[in-house]
Amino acid sequence: MSFEIHVTGHPRELVETTVPGLAASLIASGITAGDASLWGPAAEAEASHRLGWVQAVSVSRPLVPEIEALRAEFVSRGLTRFVLAGMGGSSLAPEVITQTAGVPLVILDSTSPGQVLAAIDGDAEAGGLEQTVLVVSSKSGSTVETDSAKRAFEAAYRDLGIDPAERIVVVTDPGSPLEQSARADGYRVFTADPTVGGRYSALTAFGLVPAGLAGVDIGELLDEAEATLLEVAIDSPDNPALVLAAAIAGGDPRRDKLGLITDGSYIVGLPDWIEQLVAESTGKDGTGILPVVLLPVSPELESAPADLQIVRFVDSLANFHLFEHHPGEILISGSLGAQFIVWEYATAIAGRMLGIDPFDQPDVESAKTATRGLLDARPEPTPPAFVLDGVEVRASDPALTASGTLAGVLDALWAQLPPDGYVAIQAYVNRLELPQLAGLRELVAADAGRPTTFGWGPRFLHSTGQYQKGGPATGVFLQITERTDVDVEIPGRPFTFGQLIAAQAAGDAAVLADHGRPVVTLTLTDPQLDVVALFEAAQ
Known part of the structure; x- marks a missing residue:
């Protein structure tokens, strides 16, 4: 089996x-x-155009030789570094596929300026932008993170005298704004089955194109899936x-x-x-x-x-x-x-x-709306309740910051946990520079005594962000942001990547607070140093 x-x-x-x-x-x-x-009258309209994933194996078979031929063409031209710009279902499946196969694929699912620069610049071992192919994946074609990455890469290619049409591959739904603009610009375009939602798209073009271009045997992956189809259908x-x-x-x-x-x-x-x-x-x-x-x-x-x-x-x-x-x-x-x-x-x-519709995501849009509002209004940042050891402390409820210490703030947040509650850590930082921050999850789980999730922002907004707003109101939220001198312009947009990720963090915190969820935001003003104080407080 x-x-x-x-x-x-x-x-x-x-x-x-x-x-x-x-x-x-x-x-x-x-x-x-x-x-x-099957999911009731209220869900039937959505479900009627969201079950294409059941046929994904057979529908995707013709893609395999096409993807393999395109990879061979790229490699013959010395293009051996592959970057994927995508969010949620457009990045998580290719990530697990390539990691499992031991095949390098750079995943850009962040708006952190430092991560964007690293994805563009490359490194000595993997090659730089001259050897890089960018895969842009977005079902709707309007995902702000993916669109921003595409714009940044296009400008970087042009700065080197490279035609972006020679290096950019697009995966999107047929008829999306991205398909239209990509074809007009001469990009190679793969369209996926529009009846497959993003999180169910692992075995469609969204999972297969970036993984196959990077060098994974995607035919074997489809064989593995096909071997299971009869078992789950009976x-x-x-x-x-x-x-x-x-x-x-x-x-x-x-x-x-x-x-x-x-x-x-x-x-x-x-x-x-x-x-x-x-x-x-x-x-x-x-x-x-x-x-x-x-x-x-x-x-x-x-x-x-x-x-x-x-x-x-x-x-x-x-x-x-x-x-x-x-x-x-x-x-x-x-x-x-x-x-x-x-x-x-x-x-x-x-x-x-x-008794729910497993194919919609009704609360995801709220954080996007809040982000757009902040980018339009550009309000001054809310002053911190206090600053200690380089960490600025803000909270949805002033009572959470009354202690004046980091450890006291965390204890006050844990005290808001119901018996069936959970802690969600949201890290809106450059995870290439602060990978150790993921270890905070273990300390918080021990300190709070309840199940604890950890998500890199804004990546998790396209994942657990729905549960955090639409699921049981039992979570408390620890948001971590950073101050950095690094920033990157987004060509054609009136905001930078630094402003975008700040608005995404602030917007999500505001929406969570509006839903009655307790939120503490800790901003690291000198991230490499301040993270030590954060770990000490969590212990």
Whole structure:
């Protein structure tokens, strides 16, 4: 089998009591047949044009030789460095595909000026802009982060006397503004199936074009997925998608936090892709499943919150003694292509179990609207409540900053946590310069005593951002921003990348506060030094 799942304890009980009903409802075969009525009348209009991912393997087959031929052409011209400008589903699937294959692909899914410059300039080992091909991926063709990156690269190419049409490949939906402008500019364009939502697009042109151009054997990836299609399409208690959906979305009370651990699996970064798929698909109408990406030694495994269900990815289920050490967990093994298929089916099935539409994202636009408003108005930054050790402190509620210390502010934020709450860390910084900041998650999880998520901004806005606003109102939010002298103009726009990322952070904080979510914003004025004070406070 290309996908194996084994559950014990509590999730096993859920599977035994829930899967027979799911099989009897014919939901698996219904999804395969494109039945848009499965999620109720309110969701039917959206679902009717969002089920194309079920046919993605067969639809995408003709792309393989076309992508491989284009790669060969680029390599023959000495173009061996590939950069992907995309957000959310346009970047997360190519990232896990290329990381798992060990193939280099630069992912630009940030508006941090330093990251933009690094993506443009390259390095001595991988090559510079002269050896670089840019893939621009956007379904709508109007994503501000992707459009801004495209504009910056175009200007940089022209500065070197290079025609951007020789170096830029576009992936978008047919008829989008991006397709129209790209064809007018002479760019190579791949159009994807418009009936596939971004987070379900791993096996469409959005996942395959950047990965294939970078050098991944995408034909093999489609073979892996195809080998699983029959398993997920049948209405049987053995269907792995039904088993997975029952284990993650069943129960009363339901374990609505999903801890994702890679523990020996050859697949690199899969939990980050699952995080977007599950959080954005289910986090709405006050309900949802919150994925929490964990390490094998994360604090949540010791504290074992009652509302946290662990999913552990391993290379093989042959060693059944593992189950004795991980009672009550969901153990999963499978190829990457199989993982894509099973998780997409299981997420759609979980949406039906939760009574929500798994294909819309009603709260994502609110942060975009707030960002646009701030870029138009350009208000003066809100003065900090206080500055300590180079860190400016702001909060949605003055009571959170009353202590006057960083540790006191964090303690006050944790005190706002309900018994079933979670902490969300949002890092709007240059993650190439501050990769150690991701380690803050472990300290905060231990200090707060609750499941903790970590997201690089603005990347997470296209992922867990939906859950944070539309899901249960149980989160508290720690936002980290930075001051930097580095900035990059965005050609044709009245704002810079520095102004854009600042507006995105401030806009999201404002929307969260409007939703009644407690927010603390810590701004590092000297990031490399101030991060030390932040780690000390979190301990």
